[in-house]
Amino acid sequence: MDLDQPDTWPPTLDRIEQVFFVGDARPRFAETSGALAAAARRAGARRLVKLSAFGADFAPEFLIAGSHRALDQAIEASGIAWTHLRPNVWMQNLVKYDHEPIRREGRFQLIQGGRQGELHRPAERLTVLTRPGHEAKVYTLTGPQALTYADAARLLSQATGGRIIHVPLTEEEAPPARPCGRGPGIPGEGPRTMDAFGCSGRFARVTPDLERLAEPKPIIFERFARDHAKAYQP
């Protein structure tokens, strides 16, 4: 289904009991989120589980966090039972966005953040959320450790047997207006990215929520680096 095309929603929502909503964090999705939640409710869905973002509750001044907060509020206002998942930064970003520069040059460039929590494949691992008892709950999902990008570079180096370094960028050096510090920009939004959020040190929180909800248990970055070592080899 296309979130921008409401006429594509009904066939997807037909006979659906629960919706797991993953979108991007464009502010325009707030209206869409509310409309989708209302359509799901009308179609008979019992609950909508929304993939939100770390900081949506306490740091709305940062682009992604603030956008997700608006999306989440629109869902809550729709009247459907909801659960919000608020993950910290994903390990997979370092494969999805950074494996090419690492493979080519042995380095990746990101704003130097504070320590960041870790997460591994949240959607696959949270089958517990198909069970009842999670209505009107917010889960803040982090891995078991807080790491810096320098820590990640060291662990990737160990796993690959090569030398991988993190090149810290200042907020001024980073390309502006990129949600999550990458991808297409949101015009006029400025550099209030999640990486800037990381710089504030506010990513460093580690919570027990993922450990409690995930089956099997979340892995640590060292294991992730070993599992994905091939992606970084020249």
Ligand SMILES: NC(=O)c1ccc[n+]([C@@H]2O[C@H](COP(=O)([O-])OP(=O)(O)OC[C@H]3O[C@@H](n4cnc5c(N)ncnc54)[C@H](OP(=O)(O)O)[C@@H]3O)[C@@H](O)[C@H]2O)c1
């Ligand atoms: N990456 C992180 O570290 C991180 C951390 C916390 C929260 N999050 C949040 O998790 C969500 C996914 O993040 P991501 O990093 O995987 O971002 P992403 O790669 O940009 O994924 C965006 C998702 O939204 C879907 N989407 C976008 N426009 C759509 C449309 N018009 N109709 C239907 N689906 C649409 C995409 O579907 P297609 O794949 O079909 O295009 C994709 O599944 C975002 O809301 C992000 O803010 C990410």
